[in-house]
Amino acid sequence: MSDGADRLAEVRRRIAEAARAAGRDPAAVTLVAVSKTHGADRVRELLDAGQRVFGENRVQEAEAKFPALKAQYPDLMLHLIGPLQTNKVREAVALFDVIESVDREKLAAALAKEMARAARRPACYVQVNTGEEPQKAGVLPGEVDAFVASCRDVHKLPLVGLMCIPPVEEEPALHFALLTKMAARNGLAQVSMGMSADYEIAVRLGATHVRVGTALFGHRGG
Numbered sequence: 024m025s026d027g028a029d030r031l032a033e034v035r036r037r038i039a040e041a042a043r044a045a046g047r048d049p050a051a052v053t054l055v056a057v058s059k060t061h062g063a064d065r066v067r068e069l070l071d072a073g074q075r076v077f078g079e080n081r082v083q084e085a086e087a088k089f090p091a092l093k094a095q096y097p098d099l100m101l102h103l104i105g106p107l108q109t110n111k112v113r114e115a116v117a118l119f120d121v122i123e124s125v126d127r128e129k130l131a132a133a134l135a136k137e138m139a140r141a142a143r144r145p146a147c148y149v150q151v152n153t154g155e156e157p158q159k160a161g162v163l164p165g166e167v168d169a170f171v172a173s174c175r176d177v178h179k180l181p182l183v184g185l186m187c188i189p190p191v192e193e194e195p196a197l198h199f200a201l202l203t204k205m206a207a208r209n210g211l212a213q214v215s216m217g218m219s220a221d222y223e224i225a226v227r228l229g230a231t232h233v234r235v236g237t238a239l240f241g242h243r244g245g
């Protein structure tokens with residue numbers, strides 16, 4: 024087995040273990056392999072090992088890597104997990120299957136308009152700034168319910184879940200529990216949370232999607 028395949032097997036094993044420990048079905052948790060900064064050859068290694076769901080945080084980088092891979096693996100699912108500028112909405116709707124970073128009215132409106140034009144509707148998540156960090160993207164917790172309602176009722180986006188990136192220096196469990204609660208309250212089935220350092224905690228607290236980069240690909244730029 025390749026290093027990539029070994030790491031993948033280990034992450035999947037840990038996800039399954041965390042799910043079972045929490046009385047959850049391991050199949051209810053999707054691993055999003057975050058391939059940002061890593062080349063198409065590394066992505067292909069995981070594809071060959073059976074991984075099909077990938078995450079990228081920049082539209083341009085994903086455009087350079089994924090069209091060829093998607094042509095070769097038609098069931099590949101690509102998630103946008105980074106900030107989306109409105110001037111990149113056309114490219115994002117064309118390439119991504121899921122957009123996890125919807126966080127403002129202007130973006131919701133631009134996505135709705137482009138989805139209608141392109142007749143393509145990637146599933147959307149609202150990104151929540153659970154730590155209320157000024158520099159971080161995402162809707163503030165107190166504004167989530169109103170923004171979700173607007174995405175659904177005004178913009179008619181195909182909204183399926185919530186996503187968060189907790190503050191690095193804080194206990195993630197509190198943020199994960201909050202996100203799960205907000206998703207349930209809003210009738211949203213999907214909860215994207217947990218990265219290499221804390222995905223098992225996220226699974227125990229209800230994550231349906233964990234976004235794991237380093238634990239699968241090794242350190243970025245190294």
Ligand SMILES: *Cc1c(COP(=O)(O)O)cnc(C)c1O
Nearest residue numbers: 057080104218219234235236237
């Ligand atoms: C890079 C990134 C990840 C993966 O982080 P790792 O610590 O490498 O697992 C997850 N989510 C987002 C939004 C990211 O930008």
